Amino acid sequence: MAQDLDAIALHEADSVATVLRAVAKDEDFVVGCPGKQITLRAVEDIPIYHKVALADLAADATVHKHGHWIGRTTAAVAAGALVHVHNMTGRKASNDG
Amino acid sequence: MTEQPTFDGYARPNGAAGVRNDVLVLSPTGLTAPTARRIANNVAGAKLVSMPYASGVVGDDGALRRRTLKGLATHPNVGGVLLISANEPEMEAMAAEISGAGQRVEAISLDSCGQDALRLTHEGMRLAGHLTKDLSRQKREPQPLSELFLALECGRSDPSSGIAANPLVGAVVDRVVDAGGSAVFGETMEWYGTEEALSARAADDGVAEDIRNAIARREQAAEAAGMDLIGNNPGPTNIAAGLTTLEEKSLGSVAKGGSRTIQGVLGIAEAPARPGLYAMDGPWYAPESLTGMVAAGAQLALFTTGPGNSFTSHLAPTIKLSANVETVQRLGELVDFDASALTAGHAALDDVASDLLDKIVAVASGEATWGEIWNEGEEVISRLGASL
Numbered sequence: 299m300a301q302d303l304d305a306i307a308l309h310e311a312d313s314v315a316t317v318l319r320a321v322a323k324d325e326d327f328v329v330g331c332p333g334k335q336i337t338l339r340a341v342e343d344i345p346i347y348h349k350v351a352l353a354d355l356a357a358d359a360t361v362h363k364h365g366h367w368i369g370r371t372t373a374a375v376a377a378g379a380l381v382h383v384h385n386m387t388g389r390k391a392s393n394d395g
Numbered sequence: 396m397t398e399q400p401t402f403d404g405y406a407r408p409n410g411a412a413g414v415r416n417d418v419l420v421l422s423p424t425g426l427t428a429p430t431a432r433r434i435a436n437n438v439a440g441a442k443l444v445s446m447p448y449a450s451g452v453v454g455d456d457g458a459l460r461r462r463t464l465k466g467l468a469t470h471p472n473v474g475g476v477l478l479i480s481a482n483e484p485e486m487e488a489m490a491a492e493i494s495g496a497g498q499r500v501e502a503i504s505l506d507s508c509g510q511d512a513l514r515l516t517h518e519g520m521r522l523a524g525h526l527t528k529d530l531s532r533q534k535r536e537p538q539p540l541s542e543l544f545l546a547l548e549c550g551r552s553d554p555s556s557g558i559a560a561n562p563l564v565g566a567v568v569d570r571v572v573d574a575g576g577s578a579v580f581g582e583t584m585e586w587y588g589t590e591e592a593l594s595a596r597a598a599d600d601g602v603a604e605d606i607r608n609a610i611a612r613r614e615q616a617a618e619a620a621g622m623d624l625i626g627n628n629p630g631p632t633n634i635a636a637g638l639t640t641l642e643e644k645s646l647g648s649v650a651k652g653g654s655r656t657i658q659g660v661l662g663i664a665e666a667p668a669r670p671g672l673y674a675m676d677g678p679w680y681a682p683e684s685l686t687g688m689v690a691a692g693a694q695l696a697l698f699t700t701g702p703g704n705s706f707t708s709h710l711a712p713t714i715k716l717s718a719n720v721e722t723v724q725r726l727g728e729l730v731d732f733d734a735s736a737l738t739a740g741h742a743a744l745d746d747v748a749s750d751l752l753d754k755i756v757a758v759a760s761g762e763a764t765w766g767e768i769w770n771e772g773e774e775v776i777s778r779l780g781a782s783l
Contacts, residue, residue, distance in 0.1 A: 302739075302740045302741055303740035304740060306558055308558065308650075316637065318739070318740045319740075330740070330743065345637065346554075347554035347636055347637035363643055363646065364562070364592075364643075364646040364647065364650055365654070366591070366592040366646055367591070367592075367642065368639070368640050368643040368646060369640040369642060382634075382639055383634055383639050386640070387640065388588070388639065388640025388641050388642050388643070389588075389642065
C-alpha cells in the first residue's frame with residue numbers, strides 16, 4: 299500500500315468514508331477506496347469512526363455505504379464534511395430524537 | 396485465475412470432508428447428560444453434546460430437536476458417534492438414521508444397563524475408547540476449497556466490526572463461494588433494515604420473499620414481546636460511536652456475508668441442498684446461532700468481535716477475529732486472527748483477506764484455534780416453545 303490510510307470507503311458506489319482516526323478541520327487526509335486512494339480536506343472536525351462526505355451531497359440525496367443506501371441527507375453536505383445524525387436520516391428510524 | 400488452495404481434511408463416506416476427526420458423545424436425553432459428560436471427560440479428545448431436555452419437546456420444537464441432533468451426529472468433523480440415551484426406542488431409530496447417513500455409530504441406553512448410570516458410564520467409556528482408537532488410524536488428505544462450508548458469526552460489535560472485521564470476512568466468503576464452497580450467515584434480527592440489499596442478491600423471487608418474510612416474522616415476534624426496534628436503534632452508544640441509521644448498522648453486520656448470490660433461506664440446522672451462500676433464519680445469540688449453522692454442516696466458523704467474545708462452537712473450529720487494535724493486544728490467547736491493520740489504516744482489505752484465507756486453510760488442515768485449546772466450545776440446541 300502506498301501510504302497509511304486515514305479513512306476507508308468500502309465500495310465503489312459509496313458517497314461517504316469512515317475515518318479511522320480523528321481528523322481536524324482543514325486537515326488533508328487519505329481515503330482508501332476500492333482500488334485507489336484519494337486525498338480529501340476536512341471542512342470541519344471529524345470524530346474517529348464517523349463518516350465524511352466524499353463529494354458534495356445535495357439535500358435529500360441518498361447516502362451510500364457498504365455499497366448500499368443507508369439513508370438520506372436532511373441538508374446539503376459539502377465534500378469533507380461530517381455526515382451524521384444532524385444531517386442524515388434513515389427510512390426505519392428518525393434519529394433526531 | 397490463480398490456483399485454488401487445498402486443505403488437508405478427512406474424506407467421509409458421503410463425500411463430505413471433515414476438518415477434524417472427533418468422537419462425539421451425544422446424549423439426546425437430559426437424564427443421560429451427566430453420564431455422557433463423565434464418558435467424554437474420561438476419553439481423550441471425545442466431545443460432548445448433550446441436550447437438557449427430551450420427553451415433552453413436541454411439534455416444531457421436537458422437529459428442530461431431531462434435525463439438530465441428526466445434523467450434529469452426521470457432521471463432517473465427526474468420525475464416530477456414541478449415542479447415550481434414556482429412551483431406547485428413540486435411540487435405536489436415531490442410530491439407524493445416523494448409520495443410514497453413512498456415519499459410524501455406537502449406541503447404548505440407560506435401560507440396557509438396568510438404570511445404572513455408573514454401569515452406563517463404564518460401558519460407554521469402552522465403546523468411546525474403541526471409536527477413538529479406530530479414528531486415530533485415519534489420515535488427512537488434500538481436499539478442494541469447494542468442500543469447505545463456513546459458518547459466519549459476530550458477537551459483541553464495535554465500530555471496527557462494521558468497517559473492517561465483517562467486510563474482511565465478506566471478502567473471504569466471496570473467494571470461498573467463487574471456488575465452489577459454501578457459507579451461511581444467521582442472526583435474522585441483524586438483517587432488519589437490509590431487506591432491499593439482501594433480497595436484491597437472492598437467487599430468485601422466492602428466495603427474496605423468504606428473506607423479507609424471515610425479517611418480518613422476527614420483527615413481529617420482537618414487537619409482540621414489547622421490544623421497540625425503531626425508536627432506540629441504533630442506540631445512543633452506537634450513535635456516539637459514529638453510526639447514524641439502522642440500515643447502516645445492519646449492513647455492517649451482514650457485510651460478513653460478502654456480496655455473492657444468496658441461494659436460499661435455511662431453517663435452523665437445515666442443511667443446504669447445493670453449495671453456495673445461504674442465509675439462516677435463526678436467533679441472534681451466538682451459542683444458539685452457531686449450533687444452528689454447524690448442525691447444517693458448516694465445518695469451520697469465522698467469528699468477528701469488537702471488544703471480545705470468547706465463545707466458540709464445539710464441533711466446528713472457530714476462528715475468532717477482531718479488527719480492534721486494543722482487543723487483539725489484550726486478548727492474545729483468545730483472538731486467532733488479528734485484523735487490526737485494517738482499522739489502523741496500514742493494510743488493504745484484499746491483502747488481509749489473503750492472510751485470513753491462509754489461516755482458514757491452516758485451521759482446516761489441523762492448526763488448533765485458541766477456543767479448541769481452552770475448551771471454549773459448546774453446542775446449544777434452540778428451543779421454540781414450552782415442553783409438555
